[in-house]
Amino acid sequence: MPRVTRVLERVPGTRQLLDADTVTRRRLALAGLAGNIGIVITGGAVRLTGSGLGCPTWPKCTEDSYTATEAMGVNGAIEFGNRLLTFVLSAIAIALVVAVWRHARLRRPAVILALGIPGQGVVGGITVLTDLNPYVVGLHFLLSAAMIGGSYLLWQRTVPRPAAEPGAVRLRPLTWALTAASAAVVVIGVVVTGSGPHAGDEKAHRTGLNPEMISQLHVDAVFLMLGLAVACWFAARAVTAAPMARAATILLAVLLAQGAIGFVQYFTHLPAALVGAHMAGACAVWVATLAVVWSTGFDAPGADGSASSLTSDETNRTLVTVR
Structure with missing residues (x-):
């Protein structure tokens, strides 16, 4: 982990995120939670407007283009727009991973959630390639529910909580x-x-x-x-x-x-x-x-031995202040 931290410190623009305060980490976590809920809502809009095969293939939108074309009409634009939101959610997830990297209690769930986004993209691609098989579509939604649960856990962990x-x-x-x-x-x-x-x-x-x-x-x-x-x-x-x-x-x-x-x-x-x-x-x-x-x-700290996992010096100092 120290080696990865040194690499991140050399990447332009990451120093400020690595030193992010509690408020910034909490806002990014909340943005991730909102984004995962938003993906469910926009995915529902794709299905409810009959745009599930607006982009008839994957990972491209058509055989010849990664983007929707004018000839594909509204359905293509809706489906492609939903795909684009995955990149927005990915950007939030990457920023959050960097912001919590020095905090062991936050780092693991952030990394898992970040890896879950491309995983969800693959499942979404399978739904298209299987012509919207209802069981695959259902799995896509259930994975989103799991992502929402993980995002909520991470958001809750960004601030100290009383015993x-x-x-x-x-x-x-x-x-x-x-x-x-x-x-x-x-x-x-x-x-x-x-x-x-x-x-x-x-x-x-x-x-x-x-x-x-x-x-x-x-x-x-x-x-x-x-x-x-x-x-x-x-x-x-x-x-x-x-x-x-x-x-x-x-x-x-x-x-x-x-x-x-x-x-x-x-x-x-x-x-x-x-x-x-x-x-x-x-x-x-x-x-x-x-x-x-x-x-x-x-x-919470003190619940089921979780206090021992609070390895961040900043978090420990905050806990002492709260008490």
Whole structure:
């Protein structure tokens, strides 16, 4: 690592990033989180506008061009625009890696997330080469959910956090159950999408599963998650864990709003605008779920031995100041 640091110090423009302060690191981490959510939303727009094969091949947009041509029309521009966002997200990820390079606790997740972006690009390319196979498209979304989770973890780690409250720590298993239910909701939601309309192209295949049956299973998982979210709220208030109670309140609000969108879109035969809002809502529910987990002190200094990983002198000094 010292050798890599010396190399980075010689690269023009990296010295300032290597010496970035906490605020800069946190802003870059937040930009990465927002970018990964943005990719989901723009990817949804590609599918909902029928632009999934706007660029019919990969890595080129056409057999003869890496960019969309005028003859490809709006669909080509939409698909190519989504591909370009990957480069923006890559630039943020690289800047973040440099900014956190001297901080061991931040460096590993930043590097993993940076490597995940080209990995996602490859999966996106496979979706095009397989003519929008619904299972590959679903994998593409689930990998984005994993990237969002990793981005949220990195963002939370950019600032020191107080030690976990004993009452909240006891509720951590309940939040893990909530997280499992939330993940199930996302996974089943992906299966619902693969069995319904809005395939991204009129020639794209569907899974062939019964949409009504899968939708009912999705609703069942949502009600399970809603019950667990209510349980988290009551339990947090019972042990006077104020941060967890606030996080659970936000989750309940987001979950109810997402549920309302889901019911309306189902009974109005899945209009594209509501489907897009539902995809954005899925990201919001996932992030709100993770916030409940983090409110229990998960990954905080002193929680599960994580304090020992705070190797940065700057972070240690900040912790002493906070205490």
